[in-house]
Amino acid sequence: MTRHLIHAEILYDGTGAPPQSECLVEVLDGRIVSVGEAPSPLPAEARREKVVAPGFIDLQINGAADVQFNDTPTAEAAARIAAGARSGGAAHILPTFITAPGSAYLGAISAVQEALARQIPGILGLHLEGPFLSPLKPGIHPQDAIRPLEPDDIAAIRSARLPLLLTLAPEAQPREAVRQLSEAGVVVFAGHSAATAEELDAAARDGLSGVTHLWNAMPPPEGRAPGIVSRALTHPMLFAGIIADGHHVHPLNLTLAAKMMAQRLFLVSDTMRTYAGTSTEFDLLGTQVTLADGRLTGPDGRLAGAHLGMDDAVRFMVAHTGVEPETAIAMATSTPARAMRQQEHLGRIAPGFRASLTFLDVDLRAKGGMVDGRFFEDLPAI
Secondary structure, eight states, X not given: OOEEEEEEEEEOOSSXXXXXXXXXXXXXXXXXXXXXXXXXXXXXXXXXXXEEEEOEEEEXXXXXXXXXXXXXXXXXXXXXXXXXXXXXXXXXXXEEEEOOSTTTHHHXXXXXXXXXXXXXXXXXXXXXXXXXXXXXXXTTSOGGGOOOOOHHHHHHHHTOOSOEEEEEOGGGSOTTHHHHHHHTTOEEEEOSOOOOHHHHHHHHHTTOOEESSTTSSSOOOBTTBOHHHHHHHHOSSOEEEEEOSSSSSOHHHHHHHHHHSTTTEEEEOOBOTTTTSSOSEEEETTEEEEEETTEEEOXXXXXXXXXXXXXXXXXHHHHHHOOOHHHHHHHTTHHHHHHTTOTTTSSSOSTTSXXXXXXXXXXXOEEEEEETTEEGGGSOOO
């Protein structure tokens, strides 16, 4: 039996409620068993932290620590990316495999299945971002590898049996594909898509539940063509991930999304191998990508993912959109947990929840954390 006591001078519980002061969190065998007022004096064994939040959850991370998941779709690579992501406070991640030729994504499914079987800390599931996208909105993805779903793809993804987020362009898929996938438990998002608002509504009726990196790789709203952006902002149920790094989305559009998508908007890093790593240049499926001034771009200046920690995104939202810290922290914790249907286990500090926590300083910079009852520093290092 392993027991820990964590004293939080400030505690954010992940619900979006204002912070509490002087709390004591009790952890037993990987679960939170109690949260209450800290006694005075504190128990000698209590670990003292300035700010404690639920463990940050990153649902879109392509790489970290000099590893890119597309280059090395293995359980070991997923573990290294998870370790790198902890630099920014992420306790749980979805390693993200983007568009690649043919059925290369099957290797990513196998890798994450192995990682989950081995209980590698921090691996929540898998995000497949492509290849089932719109050729009209490829972004940095290799356009010649973009294609629609085929029956064999649907069968393989339905049988993956792991928490899986699939980004696709719904307007480019067979009519029943979204319904078949969502009925099998796949979390289906629209992204790299030119869908109309009406096409997005039809996909949502079939089970599509969100939008990937809102504002990016989708048409901007127009007076008579609201498209994905306006429909995601106004839809009562759809979630949306967003990249709050100051490069992908203008602060005014971040502010608009935050105001209109209360409890539906969540933060993602979309980070690449440069984060928590040493490299500043790398090859992304044949495109040379360079890091300069915190911005990753290809030779034509097109954005190529991000160089971002989850704590960076939280701080950016607080500094540039006017949201309260508790709201930004919910965007990194309970909202992505709900988007992945993990809200009964992750995203909050409450009895019965998995003991995954992020420790921050008063400026909301990550200083450590816990994954399922194990402190970051006790987990395998990069």
